[in-house]
Amino acid sequence: MAYQNARPKWTELAVGTAVTCPGSSRATKTGDWRSARPVWTNEHCVKCGVCVIFCPEGCIQFQADGYPTADLDYCKGCGICPHECPTGCIRMQDEVE
Amino acid sequence: MEKRIGIEASIAIAEAVGLCDADVVAAYPITPQTHIVEHLSEMVADGHLDAAFVPVESEHSAMSVCCGTSAAGARTFTATSSQGLALMHEILYIASALRLPIVMSVANRAISGPINIWNDHSDVMVERDVGWVQIFCENGQEAVDLTIWAFRLAEDPRVSLPIMVNFDGFIVSHMVEPLFMPDREMVKAFLPPFKPLQRLDIDNPISMGPVGIPDIFTEAKQVQQHLLTQAYQPIVETLGEFAKVFKRQYKPVETYRGDDADVLLLTMGAIGETAMTAVDQRRAKGDKVGLVRLRLWRPFPFEDLFRALGRIPVLGVIDRCISFGGPVGPVACEVKGALYGRKDHPLVVEFVAGLGGRDVTVTDFDKMFDALFEAKRSGKVPAPVLVGLRE
C-alpha cells in the first residue's frame, strides 16, 4: 500500500502513487474531520433506511435492534442524514472536546 | 519492405497507428487534425483495425477515456489540436501523474481569438509543464516515424509516460508527400506488445489516482521530474533502435551547416525545412549561416543544445507563439534560461514568426540572418522582432 509508511521518500512511492492494496479507506479513519455528529431519537424512526442510503460515506448501518446509527470512525458530519430523514429524528450535535 | 507512396500525412499517421495495433482510439475531430480521426474511424469500421473507436463528445472526454483505457492496459491513441488541446488541459496532468503511456498527435494550430484555424505553436506551448514527453516533427515522414516510435518510448518501462507528437497543422498534416510507409513486419520487430507497469484488474485490485496529501505531493512531483528528465536516455536509445530497423535516424537536436557558422538560427517544426533553403542561398553568397532544429522539447535536451551551439557568438531563436507581457518567446526564454551562467554564451536574438498561419518565407529568413549579422557587428541585442509585422 502506498501510504503504509506514512512519510515515504520519493523513491518509495508506488507507481503513479497508486494504492496497491485494497482496504485503505477502512484503514484510514477519517471521522476526525467532523465538527458535528448525527444523533438519533429512535422514537420517531420508521426504519425506512433513507439515511442509510443517502449517507455519502456509507457509514450508517442498522443495528441489531433495527434502528440505524453512524460509525463515527468514518462519519464526516456532513449533515445529509438529518436533512433527508423524513421523520426528523436525526439532529446534528456540535463536537466539543 | 517499405513502400514509397504519395500520401497525405494525416492519413499516413492514422495508418501508422493501425500498424502499431492500437487497442483504443478516443478522439474528437478538430481542424486540422480531422483527417487522422476520420481515417482511424473508417479503419475500425471497415475491420482493418481491431480497436475500440470511442466517438466522445469533447476533448475533455477524449483524454478522460484515454486515461481509463490506458489504465486498463490498452494501447491508446488520440489526436487533437488548438482549442481541443486546451480543453484536455486538466486531464493531461492526470495522464502523466498516473504514468499512462498514451500517444497523442497534435496538429499544431493557433489558439483563438481572433478565431483562427491556422498553424502556429500557441496551442502546445501552454502545455509545456504537463509532464508529457513532447517532440516536434518537420514533415510527414517524421510524423509517421515518430508516431510509431512514440508507442515504443511511451511504453518503455523506464519511462511509462504519455507523449505528444507535434507537427504543424495544414503545413504538415494536409501535405501529400512521397514517404516511406513502414510495413507491419518492421513495426512488429520494433514495437513489442504493450506490457503496462500496472493496470486496473479486478483480480488484483488497485486504486489509481488517489488523493496526494501535502505530505506526499512534493515527493510525487519529484518522481515526475525525475522520470521525465531520465527519459532522455531511453529516448536516444529507442531513436537508435528505430534507425536500426527503419534506416532513418532522428536526434533530439539537429544542426544544418552549423559547424563553421558565424550565426545560428534555431527553429522548431516545419519551418526548419524552408530555413534550410534560406541557409543554402545565403551560403551560396558566402555568408556563414547555419541552423539548429530543436526536435525534442520535453525533456529539454540541454547537452545536445550546448553541443549544437558550440561557441557561436549570436543565436536567433524563432518562436511560433507569444508569451504576452512576459519574455515574448517561450522557446527563446527556455534557451536563454538554459544558457544562463554558461561561459561565452551567445547573444540571443528573439523572433516571433508564422503566427496564425502566416507564411514564413525565405525572404523572411534572409531578414532574420541580416539581423543576426547586425547583432554580431554591434554586439547589441535588438528588441524581439515580430517577423512581417506591418507598421
Ligand code: SF4
Ligand atoms: S431516515 Fe430517519 S426514519 Fe428513516 S431510518 Fe433513518 S433515521 Fe429512521
Ligand code: SF4
Ligand atoms: S452526517 Fe453525513 S457522514 Fe455522518 S452519518 Fe450523517 S450522512 Fe453520514
